Amino acid sequence: MNGTIQKWGNSHAVRLPKSILSAALIQENDVVTFSAEEDKIVITKVRRRHKTLKERLANASGEYSFEEWDTGAPCGGEVL
Template sequence: MSNSSLKITKWGNSQGIRLPMAVMELLSLKTGDELQMTVENNSITLTPNKKRRMSIAERFANYEGPTQQEEIWSDEVVGKEVF
């Protein structure tokens, strides 16, 4: 995406900038999402503060517990089931 100019505007007692919809869509941002701001060498960098959703494989990649599976099935009534 090319560079674009943003204008600082007054918002109540604060100031703010508006992000173009193209940027919001490109970064999959929505209203209410948080951004991390870094100021360095006279530059401002905004980074989405989103935690990426991990896949099942990633979640269990370092799991070292038991892996034995067994199917548990019972036709016994345990509540107020109606058949």
């Protein structure tokens, strides 16, 4: 299957057929990375994985204080 590089604003673009995206398991709005290898352009889907709590807090610093606040008495069908 062939395509054409076309000007799009100050950049260039190529339209990717749906069959190619489906075969690569890439969908609209997926985040991808681009790399160049000799005479090839490689598009790779970014696989995001959820960070653990330990990873999320690894760069945290400083003292944090937390306090509870009173939200008042129940006024409806809240579960207690």
